[in-house]
Amino acid sequence: MSALESFLTEVAGEIGADEISRSDESIERYGENTLPGGDKPPAAIVYPGSTSEVQAIVRAANIHKIALYPNSTGANIGLGTRCATHAGQVVVDMGKRMNRILEVDEKLGYAVVEPGVTYQMLYDELVRLGDTLMMDVTSGPPHGGVLGNALDKGAGYTPYFDHFGFSCGMEVVLGNGEILRTGDGSLDVDNLANWHTSKYSLGPILDGLFTQSNYGIVTRMGMWLLPRPPAVRTFHFTFPDDDDLGEIIELCRPLKMSNFVPSLFRVSNDLYLCGTEVQNPEYEASGGKMSISDEGRKALHMAHGLGSWTVSGAFYGPSMEALEPQIQRVVSHFGQSDKARYVPHERAQEMAPLETATKAFSGIPWSGELGLLKWRPGGGNSWFLPGMTMDGAVANELQSICRGSFEKHGFDYMVMNVCGPRFARGLNVLVFNREDDDECQRADACYREMSEAVIQRGIFVGRAPIDYHGYHMDQVMPAFRDSCNAVKSALDPQGVIAPGRYGIG
Numbered sequence: 001m002s003a004l005e006s007f008l009t010e011v012a013g014e015i016g017a018d019e020i021s022r023s024d025e026s027i028e029r030y031g032e033n034t035l036p037g038g039d040k041p042p043a044a045i046v047y048p049g050s051t052s053e054v055q056a057i058v059r060a061a062n063i064h065k066i067a068l069y070p071n072s073t074g075a076n077i078g079l080g081t082r083c084a085t086h087a088g089q090v091v092v093d094m095g096k097r098m099n100r101i102l103e104v105d106e107k108l109g110y111a112v113v114e115p116g117v118t119y120q121m122l123y124d125e126l127v128r129l130g131d132t133l134m135m136d137v138t139s140g141p142p143h144g145g146v147l148g149n150a151l152d153k154g155a156g157y158t159p160y161f162d163h164f165g166f167s168c169g170m171e172v173v174l175g176n177g178e179i180l181r182t183g184d185g186s187l188d189v190d191n192l193a194n195w196h197t198s199k200y201s202l203g204p205i206l207d208g209l210f211t212q213s214n215y216g217i218v219t220r221m222g223m224w225l226l227p228r229p230p231a232v233r234t235f236h237f238t239f240p241d242d243d244d245l246g247e248i249i250e251l252c253r254p255l256k257m258s259n260f261v262p263s264l265f266r267v268s269n270d271l272y273l274c275g276t277e278v279q280n281p282e283y284e285a286s287g288g289k290m291s292i293s294d295e296g297r298k299a300l301h302m303a304h305g306l307g308s309w310t311v312s313g314a315f316y317g318p319s320m321e322a323l324e325p326q327i328q329r330v331v332s333h334f335g336q337s338d339k340a341r342y343v344p345h346e347r348a349q350e351m352a353p354l355e356t357a358t359k360a361f362s363g364i365p366w367s368g369e370l371g372l373l374k375w376r377p378g379g380g381n382s383w384f385l386p387g388m389t390m391d392g393a394v395a396n397e398l399q400s401i402c403r404g405s406f407e408k409h410g411f412d413y414m415v416m417n418v419c420g421p422r423f424a425r426g427l428n429v430l431v432f433n434r435e436d437d438d439e440c441q442r443a444d445a446c447y448r449e450m451s452e453a454v455i456q457r458g459i460f461v462g463r464a465p466i467d468y469h470g471y472h473m474d475q476v477m478p479a480f481r482d483s484c485n486a487v488k489s490a491l492d493p494q495g496v497i498a499p500g501r502y503g504i505g
């Protein structure tokens, strides 16, 4: 019997043969992603129902030397979806059976979730409980998961935008099969009082080890929730020209540094917003070989009442009226630019491309932004996520690098800069036809070219599509890489969990 057969037989004895799939349909579905590098079919998929079943799977993998790949909800679209690092790994999908909301503490404002809990599931439960608590959501798939997204250092837009930062307390099955509880959960008693309320407990903060890594399988996580404010009032400003980005960043920074604006700023270019609603009108004419023309792009943003750039943010308070003074202050601040055009909340609610922003600032999962996947045919989608210092000159330089690469390789430049006080994450979306080999090759070349160019300026990515994990790990200093691998050896000595994920192991 092969090692895989022996492993699956042992796992079947622990979790039931029905909770293992090797059907062609499953292999195809779990191997598929939206990246240029091609599918990576797994050897099998196993569906544990509890932490002890995850432990049993990890122990069997150690015995039979099988590589596992954990998934929570597997909606990591644009970064690998539900696909493993390498073909032939066994996917451990916790979305099917480990999808319970274990606790919602309304007094202390947190939820405790298993890996398979999606944003939509948690939102529905909070509404059912009376809608007194608001979670932070991504503007991506509502079927994405609270735990998996936090582990991949995902983020949203409300004051609780930092999903790992607002998580508190994990249970992890380590690569050696042992269970670790982080933070206050490390206390060896059953009646833990502060596991999900205290972030900085005794000893080193181990939680971060389980983000963007492969040292363990997280089976439980606490997530802090904001009391739902009675009113959420968004504001938006459009700017006409591409080079206005520098001025926008200079206007946003002081409002975030003083924390006057409590949300992050979404600074989106025209195609990022219009692309959620329409397909590229020039795709057929160029056979996908050229970027949309400047005239075509301008016509699109004009038709949607937008500019080359649109800035969005939000205030939270007791009523819409109570928020009026803050709105007036922000309008006057942006009024320093004679290029800014104010779009009030009420008007934005009627504009389809701004619907995702208003929903995301309100903590409501929404699928509208997935429309970007249809901008070109073929469903290819890859995200390039460099950091950007909140400095107007740097912003325009980064724009020029990325816009230049998109255009050189015949793609349509789509970006949203998600801005905090000192730093923004640039969400550059490469949409391409995955059924066209030439477009796949160009998408790959474009990604690498942008990466090399930003590195020359000391800029790194903060998260990466799965095909580029090893590529980026090769760009770090040796001591960082060696430290990551040393931790791997300590916590997963046989290297059974997602070998190669983020270039580790």
Ligand SMILES: Cc1cc2nc3c(=O)[nH]c(=O)nc-3n(C[C@H](O)[C@H](O)[C@H](O)COP(=O)(O)OP(=O)(O)OC[C@H]3O[C@@H](n4cnc5c(N)ncnc54)[C@H](O)[C@@H]3O)c2cc1C
Pocket (backbone or CB within 6 Å): 069, 070, 071, 072, 073, 074, 075, 076, 077, 078, 079, 080, 081, 082, 094, 115, 137, 138, 139, 140, 141, 143, 144, 145, 146, 147, 148, 149, 151, 152, 153, 154, 155, 156, 216, 217, 218, 219, 369, 370, 371, 372, 381, 498, 501
């Ligand atoms: C249009 C669009 C908009 C998007 N907007 C956003 C956005 O606003 N913010 C954002 O953050 N992302 C965004 N994304 C990216 C992505 O789709 C989301 O982050 C999504 O939530 C990630 O998938 P998931 O939550 O299902 O995580 P999963 O796929 O379940 O997990 C992510 C990764 O973490 C690892 N992992 C998962 N579970 C475990 C576990 N239990 N233990 C150990 N490792 C584990 C897996 O290896 C997996 O690859 C967007 C994508 C698109 C296409």
